[in-house]
Amino acid sequence: DWCPPCIKEMPELTAFYRNNREEVNVFAYNFDGLEGHELQEQILRFKVSIPSILTDPGDLFGWEVPPNLPTTFIIDPKGNTREMLVGPQTEASLNKALNKYKKI
Numbered sequence: 232d233w234c235p236p237c238i239k240e241m242p243e244l245t246a247f248y249r250n251n252r253e254e255v256n257v258f259a260y261n262f263d264g265l266e267g268h269e270l271q272e273q274i275l276r277f278k279v280s281i282p283s284i285l286t287d288p289g290d291l292f293g294w295e296v297p298p299n300l301p302t303t304f305i306i307d308p309k310g311n312t313r314e315m316l317v318g319p320q321t322e323a324s325l326n327k328a329l330n331k332y333k334k335i
Contacts, residue, residue, distance in 0.1 A: 237301040238277060240319040247325040248281045255329060260284040262296050305332065 232238075241259075248257035259279050261270060266285070274283055289295060292312055294304070305314040305328055313332060316324070 232273065232276070234300050236319040240301050241277060241279060241281075243319070243321045243325070245280050247320075247322045250322070251326075251329060257281050258284050260288055262300060307332065 244257055244259065248255075251257075259274075259281050260283065261273065264287075265273060270283075270285060273279075292304070292306070292310070294312070297315070297317065299317050301319055303316040303320050303325070304312055305316065307313050314328065316328065
């Protein structure tokens with residue numbers, strides 16, 4: 232709730248997810264370390280309507296907390312982190328990234 236760019240980005244992530252759900256998965260994660268009821272309240276308050284990861288994905292993917300938020304990680308079907316996009320993304324910028332990795 233302290234990150235206005237993160238909040239502003241949510242509708243863009245939601246639109247991208249809705250328009251590409253057959254090709255990609257989109258997940259939200261809160262890097263503030265919130266868990267349980269506190270995290271669920273924030274998901275509801277900000278009307279997050281994309282799937283949310285409720286436990287720290289850093290261990291699974293080898294990530295540390297990004298130096299800036301929001302940060303978007305592009306992960307290939309094998310679970311490899313392909314790119315880290317720093318700053319708020321738009322549906323257009325996410326489509327550009329999707330098209331870039333479709334060719335690989």
